Amino acid sequence: MALYEPIESTDSRRHLLLRSPVTLEPCGEMVCANEDDVAAAIATARQVQPAWAATPIRERARIAERALQLVLERQDQIIDTVVAETGKTRTDAMSMEIFSVADSLCYYAKHAEDFLKPRKRRVHGIIGIAKQLRILYKPLGVIGLITPWNGPFVLVMNQAVQAVLAGNAVIAKGSEVTPFSARLAQTILEDAGLPPGVLQVLLGDGDTGAAIVRGGVDKVSFTGSVATGRKVAEACASQLIPCTLELGGNDAMIVCADADLDRAADGAWLGSCMNTGHYCCGTERIYVVSEVYDEFLRLVLDKGRHLSQGQQHGWTEDVGAVFWDRQMAIIEAHVEDARSKGAVIHTGGRRNPDLPGLYYEPTVITGVDNSMDIMVHETFGPILCIERVADEDEALRLANDSEFGLNGNVWTRDKDKGYRLAAAIDTGSCSVNDMALSYGIPAAPFGGRKNSGIGQVNGKKGMRGYCHEMPIVIDRFGGKMANGYPNSVKSAEGMRKLMDFMWRKTPLGRWLS
Incomplete structure (x- = not known):
């Protein structure tokens, strides 16, 4: 059932019936300009x-x-x-x-x-x-x-x-x-x-x-x-x-061997599921170095067991409804594509059967790779896709193997290494030891690389x-223009001597620059 659909009108404007993503019941009408x-x-x-x-x-x-x-x-x-x-x-x-x-x-x-x-x-x-x-x-x-x-x-x-x-x-x-x-x-x-x-x-x-x-x-x-x-x-x-x-974005998260895994697991959930995953800078691909992969996955699964859904939870609800039926269709298609190609669904992977609206359960998937739509396209849903990598170099290569470049995050106890890895990701911005924060920091210019956009805001x-940005050039002294007409051999020779003096015979030109 669509969240908005045309309704008949008696004027020249388009009228839409709106539905709640929570109940799918009508919740208003809109007249389009x-x-x-x-x-x-x-x-x-x-x-x-x-x-x-x-x-x-x-x-x-x-x-x-x-x-x-x-x-x-x-x-x-x-x-x-x-x-x-x-x-x-x-x-x-x-x-x-x-x-x-x-x-x-x-x-x-x-x-x-x-x-x-x-x-x-x-x-x-x-x-x-x-x-x-x-x-x-x-x-x-x-x-x-x-x-x-x-x-x-x-x-x-x-x-x-x-x-x-x-x-x-x-x-x-x-x-x-x-x-x-x-x-x-x-x-x-x-x-x-x-x-x-x-x-x-x-x-x-x-x-x-x-x-x-x-x-x-x-x-x-x-x-x-x-x-x-x-x-x-x-x-x-x-x-x-x-x-x-x-x-759009398809942001990568890199978990290094020396990361604080407990904090990184929290960051994976928040980065992937905040705003029901409808976050342009949301984490969509998680690359974990092999030696800490098993422990990281254990922590992620443990922390995900108690996440709540449904407005009956009030302020304690963790993951809300999917905002739009068309996005729900994309989420479901990407998960089913991954499942059909051998990915493992550890938890979630379906609509919440206990709720009437557009609720998709928080989902953890492993065994993913770039043959799957969920790893190469923007899913925009509450999904954690976790891939084991041999080392940080492989993680960086996979992070950059994307048509998108909006944001990303790196997790390590070595802040200098985190900075180096973040700088090497071909993306608009990046965070170290936190989910993507750049849009929420007004001083940080925000924009994407590759298919993630053009220009920057904020x-x-x-x-x-x-x-x-209009430059206005003002003459200090007035008087006769030094380069005014008519042109002459004498003025050309004078210019030649001036250039020779400034940039060949003396350091004056460099000093004045």
Whole structure:
């Protein structure tokens, strides 16, 4: 049974019936914004953006500070909305959708002014005697933001705040699976004082997203599948506008012989099952050095025996529902493919028979290899796939044998070795002795390698990515231009002598650089 399905309507817009992933019962209806709605929203954004860009950054930051307080005051409402639409655990909702958003709001409110203030840069060489260089960060204008269903509030809020603090207006669309969680971002920021029209969160499906991408925005920030990301990139390229794409992952975990195995086993469960495994940086492949493999597997199986599922557990629920029926189909297909090719299912490997909704049991699989879909494609579910390797070199080779490169993690008591291994993984970011944390650290630029995306978000780089970095060159002294017309043999000889003096006869050129 689909979690959303078309229903008849009397107008030109698409209407969808939404179902709960926990009970599969109807839980609401959504009206999708059409092309006219998108065009009207972009027109409104164009109208209000200049005044917003002229608002001092300090005043913009105060809105983010007030939004932080509203998130804390309304956290139960936000959690209830997110849990109702996704079926994730309340603890996952609190950590991902409340704590992460609060931390992000605090960080950008504090640092936006410093990140975006005009800067003087020294001009190198002899030109620097006569010229000054200043760098201005000018907002791009109107940003199109398209986010998925796995972090429906945080992913809108985090990117939208960076873009609006940089002086842009934003047209955002969350997933049709989780529309009302995404809409909360607009409500909270407007209640905090953001002028109407600066952030507009539209409800809609893929057609709505396509209308935004092709609607005349100045940049698109997209998080989602590789296939859709390619279409977004092609559409942006045809319009000569920039885009950032955060796409799929198939992240590797390397467990070295000297790892703290108890901690690593905890990290394997959390990295694989947090948010029901619906985490772009979730651990999907675990490579364990042979000499500690048996003990690691024993610890993993022991720790997995008492994991709870079902909302009857309240705050003590460990692994929630699968958020989307289409993702459930992928999880089941990957597990069955592995089973048919000889993998061993130690625990789980099926839907939870005791619960009515889209619950998949936390699963541990061994005997896996790259002939299996579950090791080469993104499964995005609560699955631990553990492979025995001879040594760290083999683990590193297998970790890099992937079309993806979003994140990864390395476990060892030797931090220098952990750093070296992490640096050798061809991935966007990596953690040592913890699950993937980089997205949750606002100062860390976040993005993927290979099929995991293009560009980076977050931190100073991410916020500046919503700006044009404009250099302005100012003459210090005025007067006659040294290189003005007419050209002459004398001026050419003078230039030749100057270059000879700076870079052949003296170290002056190197000293001034």
